[in-house]
Amino acid sequence: MSFSQSLIQDAQPYLEANKQNAFIQDVINDQLTVDALNYYIQQDLRYADAETIVQTQLIAKSKTISDQRLFADQLSAHLRTVNDLFESLTKNVGRDWSTQRYQPIQPMTFLYREHILSQARDGSLIDVLAPFEAGIWMYIELGKYLKATNRIKPDNKFYTWVQDVQDPALAGPTGISNHFMKVIDREAKYLDDQRLTLVKENFLRSCLLEWYFWEAANKQLTWVDFERSAFKNDGSGLL
């Protein structure tokens, strides 16, 4: 089994948990609230900005021109399209698009951004790529899952998202996700087991943070909630 196959295998419980998350189930039942969707849009825009930074790191850490071109082309595609999906989703929450970008970064977004950015200084290419690719892989798998339900109709508030994450350029056999997995496998050959374990841990941690990202949107968790929970101090917990 290749290293990327073992990542996908070990990520299955996380994928299942993401499928069962209330946000995804609400999409299936067409019950996604405007508040949850709006929070998701605003926070994912901030995640997408971290993805931009990650992709500049991928270029910087590449050892060949051909890798640099792969990541530069993907960064360019990201920057060309990053607003389109969110602008389209914003139509479903009755807000003005001009107010959606650069909203405060809330706790789970902060945590997940820090996670994918954490390899920027000392990590090598595979360390930066794996936690970033995990998010892409998760989105593609959730897109397949949602499509397979046959219940996401064009008037569903999340319809455009489901369509977008199935784009063959992203999710197809020769799409960018498989391409990134191939780079991970190529680089994995140079690492010992101890290093591979760390790469896998970071891949799986992204899959875990995906679940928390949906959950934060379900509950629209803010720093104020974090403070309230801390100051209350009654053992009732956060989530």
Ligand SMILES: Cc1ncc(CO)c(N)n1
């Ligand atoms: C939280 C999150 N994970 C993954 C992706 C896919 O790029 C995204 N846009 N947002």
